[in-house]
Amino acid sequence: MVPIAYYLILAAILFSIGIAAFLIKRNVITIFMSIELMLNAVNLTFVAFSHMWHQVSGQIFVFFVMVVAAAEAAVGLAIIIALFRSRQTLNVDQVNLMRN
């Protein structure tokens, strides 16, 4: 008998931690991980609503999010590698050639 709202709040907590991690972390890979964390939070929301509405489409959505996350991971990590090659750093604070 757990209220759906609790699941949602749990998801919100994770989502917010994800945002916070994006803001605080300096390592590009960790920042990327925090995005994954946010996506997971959204997934939890989907599943909770899916449960609430008795509809599988929410779950299918999660399934697609996983696929997309995987694809993004592939591309994102490739980008990170490319960046590392040209800059020799993973610290986002040093990735600010372009500004203003």
Next chain:
Amino acid sequence: MNPNLLWLIPLLPFAGFLINGTIGRKLPRPAVSAIALLFTAAPAVLVAQLWLYMKSAGAPDAISVVSRPWIAITGFQVNFSFAVDHLTLIMLGVVTGVGFLIHVYSASYMAEDEGYWRFFAYLNLFMFFMLVLVLAESFLLLFVGWEGVGLASYLLIGFYFTKDSAANAGKKAFIVNRIGDFGFLLAMFLLIQHFGSLSFSTVFAHVPTAAAPFTAICLLLVLGAAGKSAQIPLYVWLPDAMEGPTPVSALIHAATMVTAGIYMVARCHVLFDRSPTALLVVACIGAATALLAATIGMVQHDIKRVLAYSTVSQLGYMFMACGVAAYSAAIFHLMTHAFFKALLFLAAGSVIHALSGEQDMRVMGGLRKRIPVTFWTMTAGVFAIAGIPPFAAFFSKDEILYQAFISNNPLAKLLWAVGVLTAFLTSFYMFRLWFKTFFGARRFDEDALAHGQSTHAPHTDAAQGTSDPSTTAEHDSGQAAHPHGVHESSWIMLLPLVILAVFSIIGGWVGIPLAFGGHNEFEHFLHPVFSTLPELVTPEHFSFRDPEPILALISIAAALLGLLAAYVLYFRSPGRASDLALKARPVYSLLSHKYWVDEIYGAVLIGPLLAFSRFVLGGLIDAGLVQGAGSAAGSSARGLGSLVRRMQSGNIRSYAGWLALGAAAVILFTLFGLHPFHP
């Protein structure tokens, strides 16, 4: 007589101007002067014919011609229209007659000048505008002539444009005249407002019944007249105008143009008669100017300047006459003045010519024998202006003084007293000029003159046309061009002098008042024009209680007193004048500096105006506010822009921070935002 010939009167000189102005440079000098003379003589002939016609029995009081409209908008129309009545006729006679004589004189006087063709083109242009002025049948057309003669005056004063003083004087003349025109324009606007027309006939026909601000209109017109006729406070340009060649001074700045103001006031007498205040102002201005200019004239050394101040002073007389509603007296004096002042200037020109350009009276003297014709003609002029009977000005000046005395003007007696005092001063300074120039010892260096070098005037050293024209700054340069000893002028120059001298003597006889047994034909002649005045004094009403003879005696006495004073100071004991000047040093200095009027104008009006323009308008408002508003807007936009730039730190984390903040804001707004349409 075909009235369309009226068009020709001004247009012929204009044709002369066009011919000489465009191709004159390529023509030989005789051709230039022939053209100019021809196109000046022809109008004179026409005017003579007109005169004969108008004098003949049964002739209309006025003839007029009207052209197609010049300005035509709904509700307001101005045509080119000329009209000739007796007033115009006198003016036409003066302008064409004196004008022609001066043209003749110039042909010789300017013979050596490089800008010969230009000079005659300008002179013809002046004739055109002056004739338009006097022929005009509407205020606007009169204004055309008014401005036009100002233009011609500007061009002729600045004829020796390479000389800064000449260019300055021309500019000053034009601008000061423009101040007068400012008043004239405003007066015209008021006339349109209240009469719906600028035609003399229309306006004057409605004046008796109309309720218009006549005082305002008249005062504005007076401002215009004061500018043109060199009255206080706008007289300052006329003395400077002597920078122009002497014939110009004679024609424009003595005989014709400067009298336009008097002509205009006389022409508008219907308006002035409705406003006693304006008349009073006119009279006061006239009297004050007459006195002021006469006092200054006493201490001038430049022969032309003496004459210039005398012109201002005489114009003051005419103004005063207008101010006491003695318009025909004013016009009478205008006419005689045209004769004798033109004569004086031309004779002065002859003197200058004789001395190869020298104008300073202090280095003249004893010329009586050397240039006898000039001397005798000049003498006629001097006696005329001094008011010695029976010379012309005696009658006209006397008429003015008499009219002032008997007028119902509250200041009548004072005006008369000022007039008499001025008459004394006039006589004094004119005889001073006469004595200093023609009598006494020779004060010039004849050898130097013979070699073309003046001990006094450094500006006569370079001969025109022989050196770089741009560096040649000549004063009446035609004179310096042929350095030789003191000599009498050619007969071409002397002939006009003689003719004018004759007129200076007999010119006043047409207006001998009844008191002296005359018929005052002049006044009768003008009667149709000034018919609103009370009926003329007829012999039946004549009585010996009339003060005219006594007044005349007083003014003759004043003139003789002036002669005597000048005789004592400048002939009998020439040193006494300078002693007197030393004794009364402050007064002398005040007079010789012309009451510091130019300086006061400079310091009070022009200087502050320029400073205000430069610093307040140019600096504070234009650079500060107008430009500053733009740049302030620009820089504030840039400031905001740099804020936006600072948002863009280049750091991904800060970008995410903005995103998060923005997201929070959007969510917040969506949930709790203002929803005007939503409960």
Next chain:
Amino acid sequence: MNPDRFILSLILLTPLVGAAVLAFIPEREGSKKHHWIALVFTLLTLLFTLHLPFYYIYGSGAFQYEVSLPWIANLAIRYHVGVDGLSMWLVVLTGLLAPLGVLASWNAIKTRTKTFFVLFLLQQVAMIGIFISLDLFLYYGFWELSLVPMTLLIATFGRTENRRRAAIKYFLYAFIPSAILLVGMIWLYVRTGTFDFVNLQALAAQHAISPNGHALWLCSLAFLIAFAVKVPIFPLHGWMTDAIVEAPTAAVMVLVGKLGLYSILRFSFGLFPDESRHIAPLLVALGAIGIVYGALNALVQNDLKRLASFSTLSHVSFIALGIFTFTISGIDGGTFQILNESLIGAALFILLGLLYERYGTYNMQDYGGLAARHPWMVTAFVLTSLAAVGLPMLNGFIGEFLILNGAMQSITKHHVLWTVVATTGVILSSAYMLWMIQRVFYGKLGVRPAEVTGWDLTAREHLELCPLVALFLIMGVASPFWMKAIDTFGIATADKLLAPNPGKFRHIEAETYSRPTSFVDPKLGADALGKPAPPENKGARY
């Protein structure tokens, strides 16, 4: 085939075709090919514009040579062009100034001639478009378009290093208010569903545009401010000096005045009669202040072009003053003065350009004593200056006289005060113009002329100046030829805005000066000149 149907489109298209032709002709160093082609096209345009006055029906105040075709049907936007008494002469004027501009650039523009003439012709297209458009959308198109070639001309051919800044400044000053103008126009469109000026004017006359007076008021302000900046009217002239100082002669000739003033007359007065009347006292005051302000500033300039720019400000302020008096005299005079101002300004700037070509400076202190060297130039210069200061018998006088007269007859607040203030401009203008002449042409030979040998006007330069000078004289003497068209507009506009006050002005029949006893038929003189001139003071309205 009746050319009336397409003459306006032809006038509009000819320079456009010219620009296109020029754009495809390769440019070679030192070649005058582009000059000639531009000259041919501008002359062709002039020729076409001359059709207008010759076949114009002068009695009618309606739009003529009208064409109205659907353009963007979905939004009721039409290609609607036509001219009336206000715009007809302006079109001719634009046609006239273009060849003169080309001639004035003959030697001044040596490099990048293609760019120059393409832009120049485009500028002409835009200006003609502005004058003939009767559809608000079409009008706005040309209005904004007119900014572009000018901006580029200034940026490309500006004289000093400041040119880029000046160009941007000009554009910004003109564009930002125009953007707000667009809001006003769209608002009108939304309210009425039409962009057609004729329809809108009819609606405005019936007060049927919007019952919301407040919105209407704001809308009229949007219009007025956009136009006033372009004119420029006194405090909004921040762009002007820099632009004039930088721009090449041919561009300056068409830079100031007529577009904005025309637009005020056409659109502000046509669409917002009541609002315009409301704001008239302010504009009259600004006009009068602008006259004096411009004149006083001109008095203290050392740079010839800056002086000319302030004198231009003074002159356009005259016109603004005149049209906002809402009197026939003021509006007629103002409209006529637009023509005069353009011609005089053109002549003045051409002359300054010629001086610059010879001596390479606009600094007056470097000049002096040129009159002896360039008699023809000084003649043209003096004539132009005299026309500018309003010497009678030259064109400037008639405009200024009617304007000031209108100001005096107006019933706006404090009109007498402003008339007096404005009339002082007559004094001041002569002061600065004559001072300029003196400093440039009179006195001793100046620094620059002493170093450089100049030459008097060449045949081509005579060709540039002679038509202008001739026009000064002709327009000064025969103004009714122009005025009869302008007056139809004046009547229509002033009537609507200001009901005649029959009590104030008395109806006066003009009469001839001659007495009945005259032996001459007074008409005789008139007949001899070709046409009787019966005075036609039908109902004195001012």
Next chain:
Amino acid sequence: MSTNLLTLLPELILTITGILVMLIEPLIAPGRSRKPLGWLAIFGTALSGIAAYYQLQITNRTGALTGFYGTIQVDGFSVFFHLLIAAVVLVTLMGSLDYFELPVTHAGEYFALVLFGSTGMMFMTSSVELLMVFVGLEISSISTYILAGFRKAQATASESSLKYFLLGSFATAFFLYGIALCFGATGSTSIAAIAQGLAHTQTPLLAWLALAMIVIGLGFKVSAAPFHVWTPDVYQGAPAPVVGLMSTAPKAAAFAVLLRILYSGFPLYQQRWAVLIWLIAVLSMTIGNLGALLQTDVKRMLAYSSIAHAGYLLVAFTAFGPDGISAACFYTATYAAMNVGAFLVLGQISGFGEGARSIDDFTGMAARRPVLSALLAFFLLSLIGIPFTGGFFGKFYVFSAAIHSGNIWLAVIGLANSGVACFYYLRLLAALYTRPVPGESSVSGATLAPARIFSPAAGLALAATALATLALGIFPGRILHLTQRLSTEPATSGTPQALSAPSVDPR
């Protein structure tokens, strides 16, 4: 042809072409030019454009087509965007044929990525199912992430790519969250069903939250303030033709999605989102224009300008009803034409090496590259909104829609903004045409791409964009007609089919 296939036709053609490109790529020797692949891609894109036009003819006759269980809907609205995207891609491909110089490989992949990415964009515009939208969005996003970092040699390229990727994913998470909440509020992810569900939802707060999240996610994609921060950096680092592409086509698609979701998904909350969009529009216009004022890098400046243009476009959203949609579609088209054109010119002028970057580098360019300068000037004028260009008519249409709906002050702000905007466009414009200061050459010839005559393809592309920009300004009638017709469609889109019916109840 089955309906399903017909609804997919353009996407299908693009996909197949992309696969062909990838298949042929290894067959070309490493050192050889990849141009044939480019031509293939161009051919495929053109074909898909024709297919989209064919779809338009079909829908003209039969009305909207739906396919694949109602996940996609082909109507005038989607076809309009299909055509637009196809056109943008076509022009970009033509313009970038010569862009990749030989030592730089991956030209084949570039063409394939562009093709696949445009497939995703097309899917976005035609789908009425949020899952499909999401997948399409990811396809287009990921391909643009990659394309942004294509000039790997430049340090800025990978940085640009990384920033875009990280922040894009961050925003995607929000978008996704929005979809989740939407699903939570209505029990469906089909747009039509959402609209129905919202009518009687128990949890309107959730729906509002969903609305906010979706606006955030899509706001990021269209680079509307305050979600614009990535734009300048990414545009600056990315290759010019790619910027041209990604500032227009994905944006157009995102706008299409936003239009569909807002107008047909959330019509009930119109007042609520209208105010929100109002604010975002004002903020975007203002920040975009102010930010651009001080820029010296041309691409960065144009990036800010694209933020501002997103703001102008959003103005149209606030005009309720068909007017707004029509205006938004029209503006998208004009914006695409002029912006792609501008970036193509930049690419042609500065080349792959990007020799000319700052405004000063362009000083006096008109003397050296007259045609390109004239074209750039023309595009800049259109961006300013000078009449007789598409930019003007678009702006005019947008603001007249806004005024029509009573948003006069929004129009005033917007147009005042466009006044500010002209300052920075003019700086570039004036620089192009100013004579360079003598003695101080702006850019040495070496850093510039050699002043070659650009290839016929690029010339064609430039001519096409310029003509389109001009035509949209002078004869906007046809496009206007189309957008006005389609403007009624999003509101009726999506017949709720399978998804709206409660799925199998587990019990």
Next chain:
Amino acid sequence: MQIALFIIFGLLAVLAALNLLFQRHPINSALSLVVVMMSLAVLYWSLGAEFLAAAQVIVYAGAVMVLFVFVVMLLNAGEEERTHGSKVAYIAGIPGAAAIFCLLAFVFLKNKTALGTTQLGGYLSSATSNIRDLSHVLFTSLLLPFEVTSILILIAILGAVVLARKEL
């Protein structure tokens, strides 16, 4: 039962997430993320999404995270340095994140009753799984997205190749 699962794994997920936040070495963070994912898998299962639970473990925790760890290893990423990058992230971002959380929580709590609760036993008591329904929907009404995902994956491969390949 369910509440116990929720509390335990929910707490675990939050703690692991916080650990991700506070760990300075990326490997530690990665492992924390794995813990989060595992916990979520349990929660999915408790909400009746068995298939997702499995997929979460296999795809996410298994494949994706391995990739992460691999890259961390490949790039030899060490502990992150303390650099002073952005104040905005702290000044604007953290309050923003907090505000987002508060707003979300506010909405969820406000609608707590309307959202209802999980049925005790729900899927857990059901003998059948929902995989059939899932696959039915996936291959009928959501067939197109499923197919189109292949393009996505293709792009990902392409991109990875393009970006990660060393230039000559």
